[in-house]
Amino acid sequence: MDDDNNKKKRSGNGFHHHHHHHPQQVIRVWFVRLCTSILVWTGIIQLTTVIQPHLLHAWPTSTSTSSCLDRPRLDLLINNNYSNTLPPSRIYKSNGYLKVSCNGGLNQMRAAICDMVTVARYLNLTLVIPELDKTSFWADPREETFHHLPDHKAVPRQCKYNIICIFICSDFKDIFNVKYFISSLRDEVRIVKSLPKKLSRKSHTALFSMPPVSWSNDKYYLKQILPLFRKHKLIHFNKTDARLANNGIPDELQRLRCRVNYKALRFTPQIEALGSKLISILQKNGFFVVIHLRYEMDMLAFSGCTHGCSADETNELTRMRYAYPWWKEKEIVSEKKRLDGLCPLTPEETALVLEALGIARDTRIYIASGEIYGGERRLSALRAAYPKIVRKEMLLDQDDLRPFQNHSTQMAALDYMVSIASDVFIPTYDGNMAKVVEGHRRYLGFRKTISLDRRELVELLDLYQNNTLSWAEFTDGVRHVHEIRMGQPNRRKVIPEHPKEEDYFYANPQECLTPLVPESEHTFL
Incomplete structure (x- = not known):
């Protein structure tokens, strides 16, 4: 509306005449042309981003500022831009x-x-x-x-x-x-x-x-x-x-x-304030990636995924699973689950996959997770590949974090905010956080989320580690598998008789998103 009013004012002020130009009018004309050009090129760039597949090479580095152009504003992430005016109450007879x-x-x-x-x-x-x-x-x-x-x-x-x-x-x-x-x-x-x-x-x-x-x-x-x-x-x-x-x-x-x-669903003001502080710290240093590294003790014990663990660790995780009578699945063949793509990637596997995807060594990587099983020892390979790994505990003062410590859900809320604000989000396991964050990032404009195909990756990783594949072949394989798994617009896979195997609504709420792909492209999978 403001642009339309300005156009009317300009035509009324005689911008269509070819003589008696006032210097201020000339400056205004050039300013309008400049703004129009910027808007047109911005639209072209955005359309190109939506229509063309995201290439896996040429990631920005941690010192890049180009990625800042398409970041969602912080107030969009925490909903502060919405009017304080309340909608009128709906009047209805309650059924209970x-x-x-x-x-x-x-x-x-x-x-x-x-x-x-x-x-x-x-x-x-x-x-x-x-x-x-x-x-x-x-x-x-x-x-x-x-x-x-x-x-x-x-x-x-x-x-x-x-x-x-x-x-x-x-x-x-x-x-x-x-x-x-x-x-x-x-x-x-x-x-x-x-x-x-x-x-x-x-x-x-x-x-x-x-x-x-x-x-x-x-x-x-x-x-x-x-x-x-x-x-x-x-x-x-x-x-x-x-x-x-x-x-x-x-x-x-x-x-x-x-x-x-x-x-x-807005988080409390306290969570929003601290989450915003975390995001600001990360964004001021440029491009950053969030890895949801689901390699915590509970995950490994109850999934039975022990690849990369020592014999003592495997025994500890197995005892934990057997100690809980309500956990039905006791006998688990770890390696079979891994080959079926049902285990989270290990930190060591994650490092190789990130390198294969072309993520630069100096990229700032935020780890969104609880305590990693095996601690710093298990993170050593990932940290060697990516020295700029950070966690909220490293970025915030202890005084800031103290009210949230020992409250897992509140700590998870902070990770959620950072995850939807990141330039790239990569979960190593497709649990609830991975799915819900992916959907939220789609809603914010199809922000890049790499959904790792763990079944394919495990096969490629094993072939590379036993020297069947060269590094170049491994890299090509990883990139090829994930060209269409980067959060692009697509339709949910529907399996009426097996809803658990369908694409999850909250991972891709297509009814709330635009643009959608044509009906003929029902699924990439």
Whole structure:
């Protein structure tokens, strides 16, 4: 609108005449031409970036500033640019109260919150602020937590310490901005902090509790769940992970899932402030890459992935898995899982892959993860290849971090903010954080996310390490595999009979993104 008004003013001031030019008018003409040229070339560059495949060579270095041009503004990342004006409240007759207990880590719970808001809106329910995971075995930060296990003495002390440090739980209000969450969605759904007294008493005595069926569509909730609300008025969903389908959901509901995820779910002011500080420190030094290095003790123990571990470490991880009766999969053949692409890359493998992708040695690399199993010893190869490796603990003062330490979900929130702000994001395992961050980066303009094909990579790594492939052949293979795995626009892979094997909605929320590829290009895989 401002440009249109300026054009009208210019034509009214006689810019179309060819004589009696005032010097100020000449300067204005040249200024307009300069601005127009910049806008045109910016548009061409952006279109070229979207249309052409991202090349894997010619990464910027840590001293480059070119990447700063297409970075999302910090206020976009933390939603500060949105108006403080509240939307009008939606008036509707509530069909009952929905109480939910989210299970899992930060990003699994984040996706679940988006799903539960969407279900509440669709069924005209009143949603109670979600409870975050408090039933997890790891939630209790005390040594005594382990004593109810039949074989608790088999759990190594160091293992107990690591789990306690990693898995201390937080409430919704400790992670997310409650006031903003409620007010920003008031035009869609009524959200309350607690139940009315009458229902609160019922929740302690006769609460109807159930897990919705996984990967359900809107028809399931309308036909199976809504009648239950009419009967009970209050229902508790005790599991919320993957309870809404990836596909076959009306577009308006899919867009609401996005709105909750990218607009309504803001971190607390304290987390946003410290996350912004971290991002500023990293961005002022130029181009930086985030590696989500999922090589923590819990991951290795429960996946059974022990490639690169010593015999003692393998025994320790195995004892940990067997000590937990609720973990069903006990007998695991580590090497088979690895060859199937079901294990996270080791730090040593990660170093080789980054080099093969052409990421320069002087690139600043931020490690987003908990404590790496094996500590600095296991990071030595990665650090030798990339000396500018940093973590939040290295960039922030201890006084800044102290309020967040021993609160794994809050620490994960800081890593989440840095991950969506990075120039490149590379997860070494496709867990919930990897998927949710990938989707958020797509939403911010298809920012580069390299989804590693671990099955192909393991084969290439083994061939290189046994000298079957030269370095040049290994590099060519790695780059070829990942040309179409860099966060470009594409459509989700749909497998109706096996929803767990589909592309995850929150990794590629295509209904909320533009541009989309043509229907004929349904999937790159």
